[in-house]
Amino acid sequence: MTGHYLVLSAILFTIGGVGVLIRRNAIVIFMCVELMLNATNLAFVSFSRMHGTLDGQIIAFFVMVVAAAEVVVGLAIIMAIFRSRKSSSVDDANLLKY
């Protein structure tokens, strides 16, 4: 039964990964990264159930805390660039290249 959760977590992780690659809005890209982190949490909890150990569930809490810290930093940076460019599209951030 836990196998299904692992498949779901892999699907969510892939959706997140593809989203990062094809979306253009920095906020949406960031949301896709968060989706990937949550897919990881699901995998940790499922493996924890499979092995009968608590480690995976504890790790999930650590990941949530780290993800929350990442949101703070990430939104601050995206906010700063939005204020100066009036756009949060990653295509507009093109001063640095090659």
Place this chain on the structure above:
Amino acid sequence: MTPGIIAAADIPAPHLEYGRLAPILIVLGAASVGVLIEAFAPREYRYWAQVQVALLGLVGAFAWTIALSMSGTPHHVAAMGAIGIDGPTLFIQGTILVLALLSLLLVAERRHEASPFTAQASSVPGSAEERESLVAGITQTEVFPLLLFAVGGMLIFPAANDLLTMFVALEVLSLPLYLLCGLARRRRLLSQEAAVKYFLLGAFSSAFFLYGTALLYGYAGSVRLSDISAAISKQAGGEPLLLAGVALLSVGLLFKMGAVPFHVWKPDVYQGAPTAITALMASCTLVSAVGGILRVFYVGFETLRWDWRPMMWAVAILTMLVGAIVAITQTDVKRMLAYSSVAHGGFLLTGVIATNKAGLSGTLFYLAAYGFTTVGAFAVITMVRDAGGEAGHLSRWAGLGKREPLLAGTFALFLLAFAGIPLTSGFTGKFAVFQAAVAGGATPLVIVGVLSSAIAAFFYVRVIVLMFFSDPAADGPAVVFSPTSTAAVAVGALVTVVLGVIPGPALHLAQSAANQLFVR
């Protein structure tokens, strides 16, 4: 009896070896003091208070690291096995602390009472608000605690003995760096763009690192590196989980060191970030990331090396060649050094692939040698200035050798060390890792390494020719000396020469550090 009391009785309090963890704790403690200063001290005292706290924290942590390595044989696990304190780790931590001190000199410098950081990160570039904060002469002092937190993460990263600690350390070192990248005083749009790119790609790669951790947890039932290694030896089955886990974990690790194909962030971020922060990233972050890679591949996956070696071979070859070839076409000096740093990452990987003691000691020596040279080189870049800030474009450097022979000569020395010319530290480092790689059966890799060194020498020498054999422009950049950045350049140059001319003591130190291998 309530369930809470039962649970509390069941969990024993973890035993922490404060003495062994002290270097990490001192740096993180100094960072916390910095936050308090930011909150409570009046603005006019903050700068000096922050500089002193940061200096004291880094020097204290370094002194403690030396004391730890002198005290018998440091080969311990600490914090219930989550942190490994051993020879290679202490060498890496000591290197990071010294390089962070040099970078701190660049971060703390104030030319004409102006720091290299924006007064207010939240103000829109070119707005009235920004001008007001500039006129008010506000100095950004939050960079000091941010820098210390990043250095704290960098100290934990190569010491982490389980993948969860490593992930937390990765984020602790990355999050402050994302912010620091966006704080440049000049060319703020470039700086903010660098921060966004670094943040989005960094978060993406850490998600890969984490999913790899999850798969390895599924395989071994533990995230401890020694348990994973034991599970691999037992060949318990579940190979696909293991291989996928190793691959995803490697993506996260290789991204941090900027190996091809995960290098695309490096030139953009190195160019856009304030140069003092670029110096920190190019030296300390690289040392820390390679230290983490060494530990994961030497402790966790050592028994699996016939499976991961082909992958690392491909990555190392691509990294060396792409770094050297793309650097030729660069016109911005920071961008050129970023691609040079990518190529050097490839040379370091040849030492990792050797998976023998010589490979470990060679990589350690290379890290220290490259770190000092790169901090010195970026310190020179902060001194060559136009009206609009640093003179980034290479054409502006033409004829610098005729106007400022000493500074241009020092920069030429750093470039020759990057190229690996004998009598500089770069030669000794390359020789050490290539020798280890040949002994480890990776001769083709060494041939590619020598070839790409030859390609790289071309663009290093081209800059030297540009500086010394072309005429200076009439409105060329001015060289602005300041005591702190001059000190950073001097230390960088001194170490580059000393490690090249008399490499014996430092090589011996790296060898005795590597002799203990990593604690499991």
